[in-house]
Amino acid sequence: xxxxIRDVARAAGxxxxxVSRALSERGSVSGETRSRVIAAAERLDYxxxxxxxxxxxxxxxxxxxxxxxxxxxxxxxxxxxLQSRARATGLSVFVADADEDPRLELExxxxxxxxxxxxxxxxxxxxxxELVRHAATPVVLIHRRHPGLSSVTADVSGGTVKAVxxxxxxxxxxxxxxxxxxxxxxxxxxxxxxxxxVQATGVEVxxxxxxxxxxxGGFAAADLMLxxxxxxxxAYNDIVACGLLNRLAxxxxxxxxxxxxxxxxxxxxxxxxxxxxxxxxxxxQSAARTAVDLLVAAIKDPDVxxxxxxxxxxxxxxxxxxxxxxx
Amino acid sequence: xxxxIRDVARAAGxxxxxVSRALSERGSVSGETRSRVIAAAERLDYxxxxxxxxxxxxxxxxxxxxxxxxxxxxxxxxxxxLQSRARATGLSVFVADADEDPRLELExxxxxxxxxxxxxxxxxxxxxxELVRHAATPVVLIHRRHPGLSSVTADVSGGTVKAVxxxxxxxxxxxxxxxxxxxxxxxxxxxxxxxxxVQATGVEVxxxxxxxxxxxGGFAAADLMLxxxxxxxxAYNDIVACGLLNRLAxxxxxxxxxxxxxxxxxxxxxxxxxxxxxxxxxxxQSAARTAVDLLVAAIKDPDVxxxxxxxxxxxxxxxxxxxxxxx
DNA sequence: TTGTAAGCGTTATCAT
DNA sequence: ATGATAACGCTTACAA
Numbered sequence: 001x002x003x004x005i006r007d008v009a010r011a012a013g014x015x016x017x018x019v020s021r022a023l024s025e026r027g028s029v030s031g032e033t034r035s036r037v038i039a040a041a042e043r044l045d046y047x048x049x050x051x052x053x054x055x056x057x058x059x060x061x062x063x064x065x066x067x068x069x070x071x072x073x074x075x076x077x078x079x080x081x082l083q084s085r086a087r088a089t090g091l092s093v094f095v096a097d098a099d100e101d102p103r104l105e106l107e108x109x110x111x112x113x114x115x116x117x118x119x120x121x122x123x124x125x126x127x128x129x130e131l132v133r134h135a136a137t138p139v140v141l142i143h144r145r146h147p148g149l150s151s152v153t154a155d156v157s158g159g160t161v162k163a164v165x166x167x168x169x170x171x172x173x174x175x176x177x178x179x180x181x182x183x184x185x186x187x188x189x190x191x192x193x194x195x196x197x198v199q200a201t202g203v204e205v206x207x208x209x210x211x212x213x214x215x216x217g218g219f220a221a222a223d224l225m226l227x228x229x230x231x232x233x234x235a236y237n238d239i240v241a242c243g244l245l246n247r248l249a250x251x252x253x254x255x256x257x258x259x260x261x262x263x264x265x266x267x268x269x270x271x272x273x274x275x276x277x278x279x280x281x282x283x284x285q286s287a288a289r290t291a292v293d294l295l296v297a298a299i300k301d302p303d304v305x306x307x308x309x310x311x312x313x314x315x316x317x318x319x320x321x322x323x324x325x326x327x
Numbered sequence: 328x329x330x331x332i333r334d335v336a337r338a339a340g341x342x343x344x345x346v347s348r349a350l351s352e353r354g355s356v357s358g359e360t361r362s363r364v365i366a367a368a369e370r371l372d373y374x375x376x377x378x379x380x381x382x383x384x385x386x387x388x389x390x391x392x393x394x395x396x397x398x399x400x401x402x403x404x405x406x407x408x409l410q411s412r413a414r415a416t417g418l419s420v421f422v423a424d425a426d427e428d429p430r431l432e433l434e435x436x437x438x439x440x441x442x443x444x445x446x447x448x449x450x451x452x453x454x455x456x457e458l459v460r461h462a463a464t465p466v467v468l469i470h471r472r473h474p475g476l477s478s479v480t481a482d483v484s485g486g487t488v489k490a491v492x493x494x495x496x497x498x499x500x501x502x503x504x505x506x507x508x509x510x511x512x513x514x515x516x517x518x519x520x521x522x523x524x525v526q527a528t529g530v531e532v533x534x535x536x537x538x539x540x541x542x543x544g545g546f547a548a549a550d551l552m553l554x555x556x557x558x559x560x561x562a563y564n565d566i567v568a569c570g571l572l573n574r575l576a577x578x579x580x581x582x583x584x585x586x587x588x589x590x591x592x593x594x595x596x597x598x599x600x601x602x603x604x605x606x607x608x609x610x611x612q613s614a615a616r617t618a619v620d621l622l623v624a625a626i627k628d629p630d631v632x633x634x635x636x637x638x639x640x641x642x643x644x645x646x647x648x649x650x651x652x653x654x
Numbered sequence: 655t656t657g658t659a660a661g662c663g664t665t666a667t668c669a670t
Numbered sequence: 671a672t673g674a675t676a677a678c679g680c681t682t683a684c685a686a
């Protein structure tokens with residue numbers, strides 16, 4: 001066991017409360033006493049027990065993060081960003097992987113909420129109102145909006161418009177779209193952006209239908225895409241794009257000579273495909289940072305008005321897009 | 328604020344200690360009283376405060392995991408596996424991303440150790456003895472061994488032998504090896520396996536040198552590989568292999584027709600390359616599960632002898648390996 | 655400035 | 671079987 005505040009008090013010849021004050025830099029303590037306490041604490045390698053402190057202050061010094069799937073690089077990135085910002089703020093973070101399961105999300109909220117000062121819900125699959133009802137701490141949403149809650153989202157539809165505009169500028173007039181799971185929030189945003197883009201550029205968009213947001217989803221969509229008159233394809237995300245690329249390669253279709261492919265998210269893998277993927281960059285680490293800041297603000301003052309931050313997106317042009325093949 | 332044990336006690340017309348006993352299933356409580364308490368607890372939606380409980384029991388119900396980099400799918404997988412096993416055991420998990428920085432690893436140990444019942448150190452970059460010295464709880468290592476500590480590792484050298492044997496069976500007699508960071512523990516294991524394989528199969532191994540364990544590392548190694556007489560290449564891990572594949576494609580080299588490529592780890596991305604990667608599968612989720620079990624055992628009885636579990640590895644043959652081209 | 659004492663919510667000990 | 675009481679390690683009135 002580590003040494004307690006009493007050990008330090010005894011060693012420094014003062015009372016426990018004086019140690020507490022001296023170490024918290026806050027109470028009024030004479031300089032001489034303070035240095036004696038600090039020396040004693042140092043010597044005994046004293047570290048305040050966060051549990052005990054939390055019991056009385058009501059603060060745990062912890063944040064909770066709930067993501068649908070840590071294996072998805074998108075969420076891993078969020079976890080990493082949150083992590084690093086939290087550390088900089090002196091906070092530790094609980095991570096719960098809900099395995100894409102709404103029930104587990106709720107369970108995670110329940111088991112975490114008492115041990116954290118605030119909760120970050122990233123792309124929750126379940127009903128947000130329900131989750132919040134069980135949260136005993138401030139909540140910030142990432143990648144989803146909800147009335148009355150602070151959230152950090154990306155300008156998904158804006159990014160979609162940029163992608164389509166770029167394709168149009170290259171000469172593409174018919175573009176296929178591989179949608180993800182029907183219920184997805186980003187999916188809705190994406191379709192919204194597509195509508196805008198059609199109005200703005202006059203391209204024709206062919207909806208290939210809903211697919212799993214996975215490699216297999218993209219793999220399956222490729223054949224449909226090739227059967228359509230589209231010369232370019234916009235994928236639900238980079239992983240789906242990766243599946244597309246793979247199937248296209250297997251069928252001997254050259255990218256971007258024969259078909260242009262655009263992904264979404266700009267996760268690490270987008271740089272590692274062949275050819276490297278043109279994709280809409282969604283800020284993740286900065287979204288996570290913002291989320292921490294919003295949470296910290298809400299913890300300090302539970303009555304601050306919720307803020308809905310929308311982060312800019314931009315198109316990263318790599319080698320998977322080019323001028324359309326003559327047909 | 329949620330309701331406390333006293334609220335429940337009052338509602339059930341018993342004392343707080345009876346509530347505690349009734350709910351913990353452990354103390355002797357009459358069936359009638361128990362059901363009354365449970366009903367009251369239900370009604371008030373009472374949940375024991377883990378902080379307060381932890382203060383007296385010394386148990387937090389939490390596990391800590393420290394990984395070098397959550398963005399590395401290998402570690403994300405470990406995190407996910409640990410997560411799910413911990414949940415099944417009624418434990419929550421703190422995750423710390425040390426950002427490949429030994430100093431941050433130590434910091435993470437210090438800030439987490441008081442809030443957890445046990446710590447899992449995954450592929451620590453820093454001196455294990457130093458880390459353990461600052462840990463106030465049981466520690467289990469993943470992917471690294473250390474005298475006196477429980478650990479879960481994979482039979483890396485055995486996997487290497489299998490990979491080389493397979494290549495030899497295909498007809499390859501000269502194999503290039505792309506090593507990772509010089510200090511890496513797995514790197515050492517891999518080289519050991521290589522030595523064994525050379526003895527067993529008589530192939531010639533050409534060490535291309537140390538590279539970063541990243542996409543760029545593989546990208547850079549590809550040119551060296553092509554300049555060598557090797558017909559196959561073994562990469563430090565799948566990400567490196569991915570870099571290799573990419574550069575090879577860019578230089579017009581066909582895989583596996585011209586060159587065979589073998590990765591290491593079998594992370595998700597290995598299935599998504601073109602062609603899909605032959606790779607040595609390292610069990611991660613099961614390693615994480617085992618780690619949780621070892622930790623739980625050590626928590627229950629701090630005096631159990633440390634156990635060094637070595638998990639089997641196997642070769643996953645996909646499409647990146649084939650018979651060597653005639654030279 | 656410093657110490658004393660109360661209390662955070664729970665469980666463990668000891669009576670009853 | 672149940673209840674009173676102390677204790678876990680800390681912070682924070684309040685008193686000195």
